[in-house]
Amino acid sequence: MKSPGGARWRAQLTGWRGGLFALLGLYALGATVFLLAGGGQPAMTSLVAMEAEVEGGDASADTGQATSVEPAAAGEAATGAAGSVSTAAAASEPPPDCNDIDPVEHNVDPGLTGVHALDFVTLEEQPAAFAGYAGCPLIVNFFASWCVPCVTEMPDFERFWNEHGTQVAVLGLAANDRLEDAIATVIDRGVTYPTGLDEGELFIDFGGLGMPTTVFVSPEGQILETHSGLLTLEDITTRAEEHFGL
Template identity: 30%
Template sequence: MKMQRRHWLAGGVALAAAGTGAWWADRRLSPTPVLDGAETAFWQTAFETPEGGSLAVASWRGSPLLVNFWATWCPPCVEELPLLNAFHEKQAPKGWQFLALAVDRVEPVRQFLQRLPLRFPVGMTGFAGTDLSRSLGNATGALPFTVVFGPDGRAVHRKIGQVHEAELTAWAGSV
């Protein structure tokens, strides 16, 4: 009888720990509200390209815009980029715009893009991109982080972590 009680107690403790862990992970990976003024500030930003050019975000206002924060040293980021390339091929003819923001250094990004060219613009944020992503609702600064802006310039979808095809399809149908 005493042994059975220990098994039940151990099972209860394990269940509570698993539940707490799941709650903590969900809480940590759920986007927080966009900070006041962050969307306006984002649309007024220009990013340097890996080649030294400039990308003015304002030029894409009026179209759905998918922004993906990524880095060459982030395995889930690298893993989702081919999916984003494919999504770009489907959605660009429908007016969608795409921007990959590299939270990284220029040289590793240049080398990476030689191996896996992206079919959409890449902007450099350096490690300051973490602050930008936080202002858009990524409280932990985790990568990858994806934001979809509607034609009105408002953030309508946000995802901390790797995106999946079903999410992209749902987003495309709702914007």
């Protein structure tokens, strides 16, 4: 026979168990509702945010790098454009007009070398210097009144000078000749390009071997060719094209 006290104890124990199971059920239900309602989203959101920050940081770094490169590229483009403009401006500058050269207005320049360091005397007996021809191609023709080939070719030099005088200077120098005879020859042959007198050893300095002698001189004053013998207009033009790029 069971005692009344044991019955009460069993009844209380059963009630506690029921309450405990009820609490556990409520906890499980609450957890389920919390998860279904997105209770785990903050952690996921934080991860997404971290990934976004990482990706955003890379994007920022990339953006910063692009920004730092683009100004440099722009600077290079600007420099290139400026260089192109400068080059175009330099290319557009007209070459000196060799017809405007007056060797009488120049003195021998000790800073120059080659032909440009030499001087001569005009047929008007004025001192002149080859330094005045610096920057221009120059053809020097040595002639003499007593030299038949010299007298023969002088009109061809005149024609060449009339056609190309703006690009190439022409100078006639009377060598081993009297001043009055040289002047008479120039007038008789209709020569209008500058002429002078070789009173020293210019003929030898220019490498002359016989009369007539024609010398082609670069704009820098260097002798490109020394030719002894008669030249026609075609010969002069061909050599000028070869040496000076006419």
